[in-house]
Amino acid sequence: MGPGDCAGEHQDRLTIMTDSNQTPLLRPPQTGGAATSQPAETSRQIERMIPSRILEISYAFWRSKALMSAVELDVFTTLADNSLDLETLTRRTGIHERGAHDFFDALVALGALWRDADGRYGNQPEFDYYLDRRKPTYLGGLLEHLNARHYQNWGSLTQVLRTGVPPTGGVGTYKALHNGHPMQEIFLSGMTAGSLVSAQALAAKFPWRQFKTMIDVGTAQGGAAVEIACAHPHLTGGGFDLPQVEPVFASYVLKHGLSDRLKFYSGDFFSDPLPTADVLVMGRILHNWDLATKNMLLGKAYRALPPGGALIVYDPLIDDRRADAHALLSSLNMLIETAGGFEYTGADCKEWMRQAGFIEMRTEPLGDMHTAVIARKAL
Numbered sequence: 407m408g409p410g411d412c413a414g415e416h417q418d419r420l421t422i423m424t425d426s427n428q429t430p431l432l433r434p435p436q437t438g439g440a441a442t443s444q445p446a447e448t449s450r451q452i453e454r455m456i457p458s459r460i461l462e463i464s465y466a467f468w469r470s471k472a473l474m475s476a477v478e479l480d481v482f483t484t485l486a487d488n489s490l491d492l493e494t495l496t497r498r499t500g501i502h503e504r505g506a507h508d509f510f511d512a513l514v515a516l517g518a519l520w521r522d523a524d525g526r527y528g529n530q531p532e533f534d535y536y537l538d539r540r541k542p543t544y545l546g547g548l549l550e551h552l553n554a555r556h557y558q559n560w561g562s563l564t565q566v567l568r569t570g571v572p573p574t575g576g577v578g579t580y581k582a583l584h585n586g587h588p589m590q591e592i593f594l595s596g597m598t599a600g601s602l603v604s605a606q607a608l609a610a611k612f613p614w615r616q617f618k619t620m621i622d623v624g625t626a627q628g629g630a631a632v633e634i635a636c637a638h639p640h641l642t643g644g645g646f647d648l649p650q651v652e653p654v655f656a657s658y659v660l661k662h663g664l665s666d667r668l669k670f671y672s673g674d675f676f677s678d679p680l681p682t683a684d685v686l687v688m689g690r691i692l693h694n695w696d697l698a699t700k701n702m703l704l705g706k707a708y709r710a711l712p713p714g715g716a717l718i719v720y721d722p723l724i725d726d727r728r729a730d731a732h733a734l735l736s737s738l739n740m741l742i743e744t745a746g747g748f749e750y751t752g753a754d755c756k757e758w759m760r761q762a763g764f765i766e767m768r769t770e771p772l773g774d775m776h777t778a779v780i781a782r783k784a785l
């Protein structure tokens with residue numbers, strides 16, 4: 407602030423660095439002059455801006471790490487049945503008393519818990535519904551996965567941006583993961599949680615009545631196949647994945663009472679053809695791979711489908727304006743975790759599908775971070 411400025415004036419003159427839709431500017435702010443000599447008014451405005459966006463982004467990981475630790479410590483499961491006072495909640499979650507009060511109050515401030523006048527804590531409804539381990543709607547597997555893998559992996563972002571090479575090399579990651587790696591269980595249940603909302607949307611939005619069989623390619627535990635089969639009792643099919651995934655798939659499908667309708671199809675989509683079904687689903691598969699592999703997989707899907715069959719691909723699609731941060735950051739996650747993976751736009755995917763022979767391509771938002779691209783094989 408300059409001499410004579412008061413707080414009120416300062417607030418009035420904050421420059422909001424967003425366009426009318428409150429999305430980040432996709433062009434530099436207009437200065438009205440050459441970049442090297444800003445007009446006096448603009449430089450005064452810049453002096454008076456508070457760095458709110460910088461601060462919000464910079465500290466964002468504190469918030470997400472607090473939530474991930476709350477899931478790791480089972481805070482929401484502990485509070486699902488009853489509200490608890492500080493001392494009982496601290497003891498039941500095994501938290502040291504030094505950090506407990508501030509930790510639980512931070513979760514209140516983040517809107518995850520409430521605290522009443524007597525100092526008792528309880529779950530806010532959304533957190534109770536999705537983060538109580540004993541509910542079928544439990545999404546905590548996603549946060550456990552983000553906590554155990556992504557949070558660590560993102561520490562190498564700067565290095566990967568410099569080299570273009572992920573620390574693991576990104577090659578053969580899946581086979582290593584499924585070969586007794588301690589992270590396998592967290593990964594697979596994280597996949598189920600991360601695709602739950604998308605799978606439910608697909609079950610509701612796709613015209614399944616027109617089809618009899620469905621196979622989910624790269625199925626992991628079978629989360630999407632289970633959601634779709636539960637909603638559509640006439641469907642049979644299953645999930646295709648590497649052979650080591652079969653026991654996890656079989657037990658998940660059994661737990662949902664679907665073993666008579668959903669089978670495991672064992673194979674490697676690099677060396678084997680894809681199994682045949684009226685509908686093939688590829689959820690969060692294409693984004694793992696480079697363009698040549700994306701095209702190879704779409705070609706295999708086309709050959710595996712019968713005439714009139716359908717392919718459903720879903721990933722965190724980049725929007726056409728490249729304005730939404732989530733899919734762009736997800737593409738950076740592919741940079742960190744894979745040798746050649748990247749996110750893409752709906753238009754990119756439709757064009758690759760067209761080249762593979764598909765027709766009638768359309769996109770369908772799935773209500774979370776994912777968008778489906780749906781295509782047909784001609785009759």
Ligand SMILES: C[S@@+](CC[C@H](N)C(=O)[O-])C[C@H]1O[C@@H](n2cnc3c(N)ncnc32)[C@H](O)[C@@H]1O
Binds near residue numbers: 598626673676690694
């Ligand atoms: C990112 S996960 C997606 C899981 C699930 N479709 C979802 O959306 O939650 C990728 C899946 O592809 C499987 N996969 C990777 N390489 C494969 C291969 N060569 N052949 C068959 N499946 C493979 C992995 O085992 C894993 O289950």
